[in-house]
Each structure stands twice: as C-alpha cells, then as structure tokens.
Amino acid sequence: MYLNTRARASSFIYQQARExxxxxxxxxxxxxxVYVDICMAGSTIELMDVDLESLELDTNKVSDYLKHNQVAGIVLVRAFGSLKVNYESFFAFIKDHYPEVYIIDDRCLCFPQFTAPKDTLADMILYSTGYSKVVDLGYGGYCFSKSRLETISMDFLESDEEKFDSFFKESIDTGVPISEQSFKIICDSLWLNHAQVNTSKYFDELKEKLDLVKLHKTRLNEIYGTINQEMIISPEFNDWRFNIVVGNRSEVLKKIFEQGLFASHHYYPLGLFFSTQYKSVWNTLREGILNLFNDLRVTEEGAIRTVNIINEYGRPFKYDK
Known part of the structure; x- marks a missing residue:
C-alpha cells in the first residue's frame, strides 16, 4: 500500500469521493x-444506523442496502478508536459481490500505526493527528491506500476553517437543522486544507509524542476505571477518550463544569443536523454517552475529581432495546 500524508485527513476522503x-x-x-467532504466532492450520502453491540456501522443494514442500490463507497468508522471488531469478512463480502465499491477503514480515533495492516481488503486505512485526536499534533493526517493518490492543489483559508464548525455548533445548541442555504455556504467555503506535509518530519514528531500519550492515557484510565462499573461502556472504548454512559448526563456535566473540569458529548447524530424528525439507534444511545478526556491537557488530580463527581451524582443509563 502507498503511504500518503497531508495537513488534514479529511482531504483523503474528499479526494476519493470525487474520484x-x-x-x-x-x-x-x-x-x-466527513459528511461535508463527500458532498463537496459531488457525491451523495446515505446515512446508516449503528449496531447496538459495536456502536459502529451496522453491517447487516449496509448489506441489505447494497442488494437494491448502487453504491460508490463506504466509510467504516472505528467509532471509539477500538479495533476489537475484525471487519475483513465484511470487506470480503463487499469485494466479492460489489467489487466497484471503494472502502475506507477510518481509524482517525485509533492509536496511530506505522505500517499498513497485512492482507486488508479495505482500499484505504485512514489516520488523523488533528485537534483532539488520540495523538494531537494540532494538524495532519495520513493514509495507506491501494492506489497512488495525486496531490490536490486547491485554495485554503484559515478563516474559513475557523468558521467551519460554527454552523454545526449552532445547530446543536439551538436544535434547529442547518438550512440548505447554510449548507451550500459550508460546501463552497475553503475550509479544507489539502497541503502536503514533510513526511519524515511529521512521523518523527508523531513517534516522539506517541509514547508520552500512551503512558498518560494509561494513568488516567486507571483512575477512570474506578467509576461505577455500571456506567462504563467497555474497556475497548477508552483509548481515544474514556467513555461512559449515564442516565442523567446533563446533571453530571453541570457538576463537572461547576468544578472547572471538562467532559463532552459524543458525535451528534448527523441526521439531526438536517431534520428534527430524524430517528436512529444512535439518536437514542448518544443521549447518555460522556467522553472523559484522557489527553495531556488533563491532570491526574483532575481525573480523580471527575470520578468523584460521577460516582456521587451519576445514574446508570437504561435503554430499552
């Protein structure tokens, strides 16, 4: 596979959705x-729900969709940075029956790996080191691809990048879907940086920081591991951030913020950005999910205080399947 590095991992998704x-x-x-990347590239999107066990792409629903529809590509996201599920049999099914479908194995929330997985049937393996990723360099992404990728020469404006998230943040805060006009403005803006980066320098920087990040996450995760076990989703979901699920998320978040500490929601359901009537498994599940930061911005003392708040005020999340 071919190694490619750029200023932003999204650039690779855009390129393949255009191709x-x-x-x-x-x-x-x-x-x-990712949604914007694909639309900017001139392709269209069909949202797929998530599986209740993996909390990742529901492969059964994808298989059913493929039986009746033409598909150009699939982005399979490792939603919490876990590699526990082996998707190679799913990839093999696609390549056997729908060989024209391009598969991106999106590992942007996983620990970076420096060699391509052996014998994978995915067409691209994607990693990111941008803001808030597992190893946060503040920039950068890379991929292993089965075909050579040409460089992209497109304009980029830092001011557009700074504004990019504001449309989505406003939609989350207000509960009002993004209008077609606003979405067109987003797609026409120059927010996506396709610039090449110095590969050698980039990987030297990444490798230097990786061991420090792993050690820090291990220490914080040991602390977070003392949270009431009923609220911990799974040990496999705690590399990117330590993820728990609580039945009273708003109350717990308020207590955390009052103490000058931080936590966050997981990704907002994409469908809700465009329709208040949108329903999905993820739409319900994400109401209880809390991301607890375990990056270098968080101290062990801060993690201990966060645990104490959660254990005192948090209630287990109940979901009727």
Whole structure:
C-alpha cells in the first residue's frame, strides 16, 4: 500500500469521493467533516444506523442496502478508536459481490500505526493527528491506500476553517437543522486544507509524542476505571477518550463544569443536523454517552475529581432495546 500524508485527513476522503462519485454510505455517529467532504466532492450520502453491540456501522443494514442500490463507497468508522471488531469478512463480502465499491477503514480515533495492516481488503486505512485526536499534533493526517493518490492543489483559508464548525455548533445548541442555504455556504467555503506535509518530519514528531500519550492515557484510565462499573461502556472504548454512559448526563456535566473540569458529548447524530424528525439507534444511545478526556491537557488530580463527581451524582443509563 502507498503511504500518503497531508495537513488534514479529511482531504483523503474528499479526494476519493470525487474520484468515485455516487452514493456513499457512512454511519450516523461520524464527524460532520466527513459528511461535508463527500458532498463537496459531488457525491451523495446515505446515512446508516449503528449496531447496538459495536456502536459502529451496522453491517447487516449496509448489506441489505447494497442488494437494491448502487453504491460508490463506504466509510467504516472505528467509532471509539477500538479495533476489537475484525471487519475483513465484511470487506470480503463487499469485494466479492460489489467489487466497484471503494472502502475506507477510518481509524482517525485509533492509536496511530506505522505500517499498513497485512492482507486488508479495505482500499484505504485512514489516520488523523488533528485537534483532539488520540495523538494531537494540532494538524495532519495520513493514509495507506491501494492506489497512488495525486496531490490536490486547491485554495485554503484559515478563516474559513475557523468558521467551519460554527454552523454545526449552532445547530446543536439551538436544535434547529442547518438550512440548505447554510449548507451550500459550508460546501463552497475553503475550509479544507489539502497541503502536503514533510513526511519524515511529521512521523518523527508523531513517534516522539506517541509514547508520552500512551503512558498518560494509561494513568488516567486507571483512575477512570474506578467509576461505577455500571456506567462504563467497555474497556475497548477508552483509548481515544474514556467513555461512559449515564442516565442523567446533563446533571453530571453541570457538576463537572461547576468544578472547572471538562467532559463532552459524543458525535451528534448527523441526521439531526438536517431534520428534527430524524430517528436512529444512535439518536437514542448518544443521549447518555460522556467522553472523559484522557489527553495531556488533563491532570491526574483532575481525573480523580471527575470520578468523584460521577460516582456521587451519576445514574446508570437504561435503554430499552
């Protein structure tokens, strides 16, 4: 596979959605940047729900959709940075029956790996080191691709990048869907940086920071591991951030913020950005999910205080399947 590095991982999704135009299948719990990438590239999107066990793309629903529809590409996202699920049999099914479908294995929330997985049937393996990723360099993304990728020469404006998230943040805060006019403004803006980066320098910086990040996450995760076990989703979901699920998320978040500490929601359901009537498994599940930060911005003392708040005020999340 070919190694490619750029200023932003989203650039690679945009490029392949432009190369393989048509309908792309993406999960409901993915960063909104991916949605915009694909639309900017001239392709269209069909949102897929998530599986209750993996909390990742529901492969059964994807298989059913493929039986009756033409599909250009699929973005399979490792939603919490876990590699527990082996999707190679799913990839094999697609390649056997629908060989024209382009598959992106999106590992942007996973620990970076420096060699391509052996014998994968995915067409691209994607990693990110941008803001709030597992290893946060403040920029950068790379991929392993089965075909050579040409460089992209497109304008970029830092001011457009700074404004980019504001449309989505406003929609989340107000509960009002993004209008077609606003979405067109987003797609026409120059927010996406396609610039090449110095590969050698980039990976030196990444490798230097990786061990420090792993050690820090291990320490904080040991602290977070003392949270009431009923509220911990799964040990496999705690590399990117430590993820819990609580029945009274708003109350717990308020207590955390009052103490000058931080936590966050997981990705907002993409469908809700465009329709208040949108319903999905993720739409319900994400109401209880809290991301507890375990990056270098968080101290062990801060993690201990966060645990104490959650154990005192948090209630287990109940979901009727």
């Amino acid at each position: 393989f135009k048509g309908v792309w299948l993406i999960p409901d719990n993915i960063c909104h940047a």
